[in-house]
Each structure stands twice: as structure tokens, then as C-alpha cells.
Amino acid sequence: MRAPATTHVPPPFGVAAACALLAGIAACLQWPVLAPGVWMLVALSVGAWLWRRQDRLRLAGVLLAGYGLCGLHASASLAGQLPPDFERADATIAGRVLELPQHEARRTRFLFKVDGDSGQHAFLRGRTLRLSWYDGYREQGDPRRLTLAPGSRWRLTARLRAPRGLRNPGSLDSEKHAFAQRVAATGYVRDPDTATSLSPPGGIDHWRDAMATRIDAAVPGATSRYLRALAVGDTRALAEQDWEALRAVGLTHLIAISGFHVGLVAGFFALVAAAAWRILAPLGRLLPRPQAAAAAALVGACGYAAVAGFGLPTVRTMLMVAVVVAARLWRRPLGVAPALALAAIVILLLDPLAVLAAGFWLSFAGVAWLAWCLPDARGGRRIVGEFLSAQGVATLGLLPLTVVLFGQASLAGPVANLVAIPWWSLVVVPLALLGTALEALHAGWGGAAWRLAGACFDLSWPLFQRMADSGLALWWLPEAASLALPLAVFAAFWCLLPRGVPGKPLALLLWMPLLWPDRKLPAHGEAEIVVIDVGQGLSVLVRTRTSALLYDTGMAVVDGYDAGERAVVPTLHALGVRRLERVVISHGDADHAGGYAAVRRRFPPDVAHAPEGSGVEGTQACLAGHGWRRDGVDFRFLHPPRHFPYLRNEASCVLRIETAHGAALLAGDIGEVIEEGLAARHAADLRADVVLAPHHGSRHSSGSAFVAATGARFALVSAGHGNRFGHPHPDTLARWRDAGAEVLSTADAGALRIRLGQAGIFASSRRDTHRRPWDAVHGRARLGPGAGGISYRPD
Template sequence: MTIRVAAFGLPTAAALVLGAIVCLQLPALPGGWILAMTLCVAAWIWARGVGGGRVVGAFVLGGALCGLHATYALSTQLPADMERGDFAVHGRVVGLPTREPQRTAFEFRVAEDDGVPAALRGRLLRLSWYDDRREGPDARRAAIEAGNEWRFTVRLRAPRGLRNPGWFDGERRAMAQRVTAVGYIRTAEPLERLEGGRGIDRWREQVATHIDAVVERGSARYVRALAIGDTRGLNDLDWEALRATGLTHLVAISGFHVGMVGGFFALVATAVWWCLPWLGRWLPRPQAAAIVALLTSTVYAAVAGWELPTVRTVLMIAVVVIARLSRRHLRIADALGYAAIAVVLVDPMSVLSAGFWLSFAGVAWLVWCLPDAREWSKLRGLLASQWVATIGLLPLTVILFGQASLAGPVANLVAIPWWSLVVVPLALVGTGLEAIHTGAGDWAWRSAAWAFDLSWLLFDRLAASPISLWWLPEPHWLALPMALLAAFWMLLPRGVPGKGLALLLWLPLLWPDRHLPRAGEAEVIVFDVGQGLSALVRTARHAVLYDAGPAVPDGYDAGERVVVPALQALGVRRLDAIVISHGDADHVGGFAAVQRRYRAPVVFAPQWDRVPGAAPCLQGSAWRMDGVTFRFLHPDVHFPAFRNPSSCVLRIETAHGAALLPGDIDAVVERLLVRRDATRLDADVVVAAHHGSRSSSDPAFVRATGAAVVMMSAGHGSRFGHPHDEVVERWMRSGTAVASTAGGGATRFRLQAGGLAVRQERTHRPRLWDAARRLETREAR
């Protein structure tokens, strides 16, 4: 007996999505012609097959289609021979520019004509315009507005992100968004503004500016987010508070907001048709309401910037409209499946985004668990939906973000009715009135801000609670299906036996193995922070951080963006000590961000550097944790304040080997250490002093260490030339293997009974979009 499977339904939608996922897990893709042939065969099987064959066809088609999209996206990225080159381009600013005190960041679509290099025509660039500090702040960069056309010279490189334990992957995002290159404007070259701003993005930017002007409250940035999907004003602390209270989905414009707009105008259309019954002769009232809902929701999705949750809602509304026009009954589950198929067919790489999973999974859980919710009371329905969303989406939020909001269910019980019925409608009314006449929506935006502030007092206190946000380590990949099975089991109807046993299936996700060293062993993890240094030393029950990475004022902060997320992903619950090698920004810059999240009981730094609350790291000082000795070799109490040369030199001694962290000392200090006691320098692992600078790694020091591996912590294509070729050659001649964060990402060194174990993120977890591997392949050819 053959099971009938519809060509477009939930089974084929799930197969299509799964095929795209499997494709993106491959370390490399087959040739384009193979993918194209596979796509044609799979499409025929999907269309003509029956039963399981149709599902298999959808699965293969999803993988082949995603492979073709990924192949094209990677082929459009900047060729290796154009890296760090300067190019004259002209085109249009797309999206909303982000303005910071020292730079303006924006996306730029290059024009398609003969005046620009062929590899850049029609491509999307992610650019920055920095202030020229020699001339003071450059006011011209303020003229970068959405929709502007410009001609200027840019210095470009291929999209390349940092690779660390954690959840953010910049290279993946660049591939998903089809970004060809990133770079900055060469302000020394001629610049010309060709045309003023126009289009929907220009209107959005004007509305955002107007909201800031008329809403004289700190919550104006939240009103902007709710009114037009502009989240540029929300900083890291704002997002942390929203994540802690589980309210992120309500601030960023979601499918709910789009559905609210569509539903409101559907009611308006129904009222108009009721007042003017002769319109029914031209178009029946149900079909008219459906068409109006689709048109208005599409317009609002454009105003919100076409974020994925809004696209999903528009597609679902479109499916319902088509069903209404064809007078066919359509279940919500079918509409969800059709929308998923449409999204994957249009852009299969959308499965890389968290929004895809949270939006579709959230609706799917509610549809499956609450089919008869219309018959319930409003309070019972709210409680039931909150329970379903909390349990059903918990596995995804942990896998995607490494966190769970313990305060989220409580906060949502208040926020969902108050924001959904008061704050959001007022913000949307303001946007609608502003579209009709400038200034007409001012009162609505002010009212939305007032209503938001009224509720935010509660949520701010919840976010500040130490138990509001639960950060979880990275689990094994099997933890996700086990947790999904547990959620399914717990959400089954009453009377299903064994629900208590389902709690055991949560353990691999909520209590994963952190792979800690054993007593007497140590692990040194050098994070990929770009041009700077940060390393974590773990023992069986303790953790010490050496340096906190770079940071610039009001800009990139490796402590916030890299170190803290990596510590959370590794399951570090506390830091027992922090060592700041010296006061340079590329070592101490992220210290404040780390201290905000992990307030260590003791901080060490050179006595001349003004690190808040720090004790001096003096030669001879030592302490012992879990059978591992931490010992400072430099500076002594009489060493002068020479900045780099006065760096704290830390040696980690275990029963199975040693590691040496010398900060930014120079060759003079290295020779001093050799003369003082060369035996103290013996180490299996050495982090090269001063990022592999030519002024460090003295030959006598290199010989004294006898290192098996030396680590170069430096940025890719460092403008300082780190690590220097001569230094790399010197270490290699001594028989030492050379590794770098620029090439391999974060690197783990385990000093253990079985010998030294080394693992780098880029080689341990290869990805299709790995820029380092792609550039090496191109250069080899």
C-alpha cells in the first residue's frame, strides 16, 4: 500500500528544510554542474514521485538548491588577488547606516557599469567611514544616508570573522547576506555625492530621526524598533536585558506585528464593504479583506526592512489569500508548510538564521499543541501558549544562543498583553499617521514611549536579577534531538505515561560535559581576538584569564564580543583570577566588559599600570590550584615602567608540561630572563611575545624554551606585520611548530598525561564559508 504524500505539504516542507541543513554541514561542495544535474533529477522526483519517493526528492532538491546558492555566494566574494586593494567605486547606500562616535558603518550596492572592476559590479559591500583624526571629526560622513549615491575609493578585503567557542560566526552571516567584501573609505582620495537619498530606506531613516526628536525619553530607541524595525539604537546592555527577560521577540518587529497590521486593515476593508454593499458585486467581501490584508502587510514588511519573521508572515498571509480566492479550506499547519517551502525555494540559506527556526518552530508548536485554543478563555489561552513556547523553544534558544531566560515566562505574561495591546499598536499607529502626514503620529509615539516606560521598570528589575539569564555551555550535537524529543513528550496530552522520564532527556542539553582537565592537568585556550591577546587557563576546578583582548572607545570591544561569549560557551562559571599583562589597549581593552560579567576576586597587573583594583605581578610570586602552579617570572619590584617590557610573564607548571605567557616583552627582557634562570623558561607551549613582533623572540629565548608549539596571537593581515616572517622562521628552525589565531582561530592546548594535545577551531569544525581555508586554496592554485 502506497502512502499518499502531497507535493506541497508538511512532509515535503520538512524534507526540503532538512536537505538545506545537511548541505550546509558539508566541509566542501561538489561542482556546480553536479549540483545542477542533481537539482533537475530531484525536481522531477518531487513532482512525479509518490509516497516516500516524493519526500526524498524534496530532500535532495533542498540540498542541491542550497549548494548552488552557497556556491554562487562564495564565488562572489572578493578574489585573493584583490585583497587589501584600493578600488574606485560608485553605487547606492542600502539599509540604514549605523553611526558611532568615530565611524559610520553601512552597506553599499556597487553600480553595474564599466566604471568599476568586474568582480565588484552589482555586489554588496559592507563599509566603514572613519574620522580623519589628523583633521578632526569629518562632518562629511554624516551625509551617508540611506538611499544616497556616492563615488569614492575603498580598501577592501574578503569577509573574514573571528573563530571562537560560542555562537556568532561573522563569515556565515556574510555568506548568507551575499556580502562580497568589507572595507573602509579612503578619505584621502576624492569623494563625490552623486544623488540624495530616496526609497523606502531613506523614508525609514527620516522616521527614525523624527522619533528621536519628538520622543524626549530614553525609550525612543525602543519605539524606533517597534515602529519601523530600527534596532540601531539598542546597545549590548539593552540586548542583554531583553535576552534576560525573554522579550527580544517583542522588540524586534516580528510576524505578530505584521499580522496585526494585516488584520487591522482586513477589518477596515470589511467595514468599508459592509457600508458600501455594491462593492461586493465587483469583489466579494472575504476576498477583498484578504487582498487588503496581504497588500498592507507586504508594505509594512518593507517598512520593517524585510526581516525573515516578517517575510514568513507575509508568505503565510499570501497562502491564505490564495486559498480564499480559490475558495479552498486551508489549515494553519498547511499554510506554515507552504510558507516554509516558499522561503527555502527563494533563499535556502535562510536556514542559517536564528529567525528562521524561532519563527517557524514557534508557530508549529502552538498549532500542534493548541488546536482548540479558540474555545478557551483568554487567560487560559495565554498561560497555555506561554507554557508551550517556553518548553518548545527552549532547545533551540540554548543551541542558537547558549542561554535560557528563567525570567522570560514571567516577563512575557505581562509584556505580551500590555505591549501587544497598547505599546505596539500605538507605535504602529504613529508610523501609519506619519506616512500620511509628517508630524501626525507624534502623539502616538509619545504615548507608546510612556506606556513602554511604565512596564520597563518591572522588566529592568527582572533583568538585573542574578537568576534571570542562565548561560549554558556548548552541548554535543545529539543534545538537540534528545531535548526536542523531551519537549514533545512533555507537551503530549494529559494521561500519557512516563513524562517524568522525559526530564532525563534534557540533561545533555542543560548539563553538558565541559571536558575539564583532570587534577594536575591544565588547558590553555588562546582566543581569536584579532590584533591582541586573551587566553584562558583552566584546571580541574579553577579558571584564570590572561589578558582580555582589544577594545576601542565606543567601538569594537573584544571583551564584550569575544571573551565573555567564549567563556560562557566553555561553561566557565567564575574566574578565580585575571592577569593583565600590561596597559596597552590590545591587552586591557576588554577588561571592563569581562569584569562586568565575571568579577574576579583578584587581578594582577604591572605595578606601574593603572588597572583598577589590581595587585602587582612580581617576580617570584606564585600560587597553586588543583596540582597546577602559576608563577610570575617578570617583572621584579625594581623594574621601571617601560610599558611593553614590563609585561607580566606567567608560567603555568603541571606534572605533564608547562606553558609560558610572556605578554609583550621585547628581546632585551627575554635575554634578561635567560640569564636569570633559563630553566624556568622551559615550556611545551609558548605564546609568542608581542604577537610575533620582530623586536621579540630572541634566539637565546627561543632555544631556552624548547617549545613544541608556539602560538602567534595576531590579527589576519595585521597592519603591524605580525607575526614577522623572520620570527616565524626562527621558531621553525628551532623545531617548534608554529600556529596562529589568524589562520586557525581559537586554539586549545591540553597539558595532560597522554602528552600535549592541540586543537584549533577552524580545523576541528570546518565550514563551507571558512575564509582562511578558501584563501589558502586560491593562493596554492
């Protein structure tokens, strides 16, 4: 008689359960619209019930529970954001400053936790806000200049708006960040002189801020900003150029307190406790030595995670240490993979929106690759061999995620990490921590250790700086299709299988969609126009088959936001632009020319044009009648004529782009007077299917004669959401729509892409083609019903 077949039931908190939970959460966040809360609650309840069952439906239940739990968290985060009725309203609030404020030349940016008492507005009670405090009108020595300390409590008046950011290929999605961090609103402090301090600073963040200040005083020069990051996780002093160098050599994961550093501290505490138990034998009667060492490791990990501000990598390592400690205390064996799975389940149950952070994927994926490929220190292998193998596994295994999350791959990263990991982690960081510990015991004791740590850091940093400046360290990659990531991960998995497994050379072909994606370049005689979302400003990319032209570069503020750096350059990288043949600066105003320096540093153009007298360095005058031809597409300036005085907006370069399948007109900031002159003298040249509405759609532009002369099918507007100028004006929009044009605005739709091709003219927007749950807030506009855009085929 045959024995009944047994069905394997996966453990409730094992690797399979962690993967199922992660899959359910990821599936929830991929849908553009969240299901009603009651259905999410049903999914969570049914999933939790199936999770507890001892049968094959357990993993399905885990997946369903993850979907429902994430949906409830996401719905709560969206419901907690500022409603439309409060947009641009002032609110008097009291609360506490969170984390470390970011001090800049003219403002301080900080998180503010509103008190939960009845003295606050009902909606804002207990909410987290991201605010800016502007005090740039004061000199550095002015005693009234703000010193906003972490942990301090204030009563202030703030003007608020719902979190809103730019949406472009390759650039930071600040709305996603606010959604994941449960930030209810952003805004700025009104009437700073009326703000009242309610209590002095305190807490762990105040202590971290004080330690950072002491490091600056003890360590001279630029090295102090790196030691602040390594010692207390304070990266505020690192400039964009510093991050560029770190990204180029693949060391961003080490410069702030990382999970590996937490593990080192935990191991050190464990060794100290074990030594104490060996010396003081009677302690073993109270608690066995292995359990005491494990408990000490957890104390060290928790303390160091607090010093780091409880960042995700440190929390992940702290949880892994806690899992191992729990296993030791209960005398149960636990491997690396089960510990990692349990830590992932705990994090996801506490905060399913953590999957929106790049650090979550890199942290867990890195340890998972190492746990799978290097499960044991096999006999006969040397430490150097194990380290090289681990570095190779991490490089190959994390490459797909790095490319998808950041659009880049560090070619110098493997070599740089071979030096930085042992030197920084085993020499620089311990010395920095020793200085911090001594300084905590008594002010002034930590200076010598910090200076020694800085000297050791300076021995290695020039090498990494030269590697970063070589030009070969960083490989920027275009945005790839969604299928490219799983194919590359499978290829990495196949390549890391044991020797003798066939097909490894063929597996390399699966990397192609990720490393060499289709850039969707126009064919001969076609053109693509991308209006980059730069907020209140303008930047337009025009691509033909083999060339790229950039018209304007967005806003830049002195010692502040630079759209060239934050929006234009990342978009060019994501679209696969390798060089700019030409740059046209329509005129010298900051919202059009401000980002030119950042763009020129990354993409030095062959030729640059600007109006004569605009003051833009290194440019040739754009003159009416001057033109060129590329890939069957004609470019020609229509304005300004020769000897035209520089009148800022009215002197804007007006560029006509004519393809075999339609024409486009980029009109800068010209007003009605110039428009009427062009309509009278160049009526035939103004005819265009796609027109960039002059001056961001202002009230005194896009006059009736100009609109009629263009005969446009698409009118494009580049403007910031809720800008103080009221662009685009309703009357202007009405004139375009009455003339039969479809009006598309970056303020509503993000970056706009228009293809003038053989199949017709097709328009799409970033918010349409990459829909996310947080886009549903306030009914943000989209172009088409599900197709991702709208098209027009000329008769």
C-alpha cells in the first residue's frame, strides 16, 4: 500500500514568504489607481487568514496580504496630503523640527512635525510637513539670522501646498519621496520674524548636529564633510560635485553610515562582551557567554543605527542582528538567508512603502546575492579570495538594479571598492567612531581621533578623485523597457551558477535590452520634440536621426535650485543623448539661461546661439534667416533680425523646425508686438503643426493674429504648477483652443514628447506613460484615455 503523498508547506516567515510579500506590495504600487479601502481591508484579512493555514495556499495568502496592507498604507498616505481647499493657504502651527535641517545660503529646509493637540487645525494635527525658511536678506553675522536646531519646537505661520514635483525621464520623483515619507504638504515660513521658539533643541538629532559641528571645528579643510557623513550620517555638507565623484567611483553606499558599518560595530560590541565574560567568569552564571555577546551586538547595532538617524540600510542590518540575537537567545540555528528574509518581512509589515526607496532594493539584493553565491567560507579559500569573490558577486548581481534605479553604471566601482571597503570600513570609520565616542564622554577628547581619521581618508581620496575625473569611470545608460530588468537579473543569476553550467555566453545576450536599449530615435526626415518639465522656465530637446539640439536650459537660482542640474541633464542621460550639436538660449533671463552652465559642463555643445547682447558667454548671435539642415530636417531662425536691440523677452530667438511630416515653432518669450510683426512679415513661415506657446502662455502673448497664423494642432506650454505669475492665463488657453489646438502643459502632465513622423504627429506626457498611484491626487490631468497620448494625422 502506497503512503499518501506529502505536500511541502513553506514556512510562514521564510524566504518564499518574504518574496511573496514583496511581490504583493510591488503589484499594488504598479497600479495607477488604488482600489477602495474596503477591498484592501478584505484582501488583507483573507490574506492573513491564508497565511496562517498549513497548506499550499499560504504563499497566495502572503501575496494577498502584502497587496492589501500596501494599499491601506498608500491610501492613508494619499488621504493625509493637503486637500485642494488648503492650497496656497496660510496656517499657524506649532510643532517640532525633525531630522537635520538643510542650511543653504538663502534658506533652511527642514521637516516639521505638527503637534497633535487641539490647538492645531484638525487636518494638520500630527502631520509631517517639509518647509523652507527664507532668510537670505540677512548677512551671515546678523544676530537675527536663523539658527534652526534639530529637535527644537516652534510656533510659526506657513503657506502650504500639496507635495508637487517635476516629472521627467531619469530625474528624481519628489512626489514619490513625499508619498513614501508621508509628507502631508510642502511650503515656506511666512513672516519669519513672527515665528516663536517654544522649547530648546533636544534628542538624538540635536546630538548628531552638535557632533557634526565639533567635527568641523576639529578637522580643517574639506575632509570634515566626509567625516561627518561617516561618523554621524550627516551628508548635508556634501555638494553636488562630491556626490558626482562618489557616484562615478561607486562609493555612495560607503560614504554615509552603511549596513556594513553597523555590522562592524555590532561585531565589536560582541567581542568586547565575550572578552568581559571570559575575564569575569561569574557573569556566566547570570547569562551564558554566547547569549551575552549576542545581546551586546544588538545594543551596539541599535546605538549606531540611532547615531545614523535610523536610515533604511542601518535599520535593515539592525533587524538582521536582532533576528540572529533572538535565535541565539532561544538557542535555535539560523542561516543568513532566513535571517535576511525575516528582516525583510518585518520591514515590509511595518512600512510596505519602503520598497519605493532605492536603498531597500540595494540593501537586500546585495546581501541576498552574497548569501546565495557565498554561503560558507569553504576550506582552503583565503580571505583575499573570498573578498574578491564577494566583490565580483556584488558588482554583477547589483548592476541591473543600479542601472534601473540610477540610469548609470560605475566602470571604476569594482576597483574603487577593493580599496575603499577595507580601508574606509576598517581604518577610517573605526577612528571616526572612536573620536565620536570620546567626544561624547568629554568635549575635546575626540579631536585627535577625528584628525587621524581625516588623515587616513586623505590618503585614499585623491586616488578616487582621479578615477572620477578620468571620464571613463561612469557609464550613463538610457531608460530601458520594463522587461529589461528581469532579463538582466536572470542573466546575472545564470552567469553566477557553478562552473560547468552550459549557456553562460548566451546568457550575456539577455543584458542587451538593459545595457543597449532602443533609444527610439526618429527616422530620416522625422523629429522628436521633448518639452522638459523644469517648473517655471523652459527647456526643449529636439532630436533628429543623428543630432540633438537643446532650446533653453531652465531656471537656476544662486546657491539654490538649478534646473539644468536637476532636470535637464538627467533627462538627456535618460533619453540616451550622447552629445549636443547645438544649444539655443532664447534670451538671457534666468528661467531660460540659468541652467546653461550645468548643461555645458556635462554636454559641451559644438555650437551655441543666443541673441546679441544677451550676455550668455560663448554663443553666436541667432539671426533671422540663418538656418541649417540635419537628417532631412530644416532649422531656421525667424527672429530677431540683424541690428535688433536686446530687449530681453522681445529679443528671443524664434526657431522654426520643418520636417517632411510637419513643422514646429519655438517662440521663446516674445510678446504680442513681436508676434504681430512676424504674422505680418512671415505669415507662411509661422504655419506649424506644433507651437511652443510664447512666454509660458502669459496673458500678453499668443495674440489672436499669431495664433491664427500658426494654425497649430498642438500648443505646448512650459510652466510651473501653481506659479505666482498665473501662467498659463485662461484667456490665452481659450484663444488656442478656440483656434482648434490641443493645449498640453508641463504643469499638469510633466514632460511632453511630440513625434513628427511618417505615421503622423503623436503627443504623450510623462504622467500618462508612467502612471503611479500618487498621480491621482487632486485629479491631475492626463492626455489620453489609456493610450498614453493623442495623435494627429495631417490630411
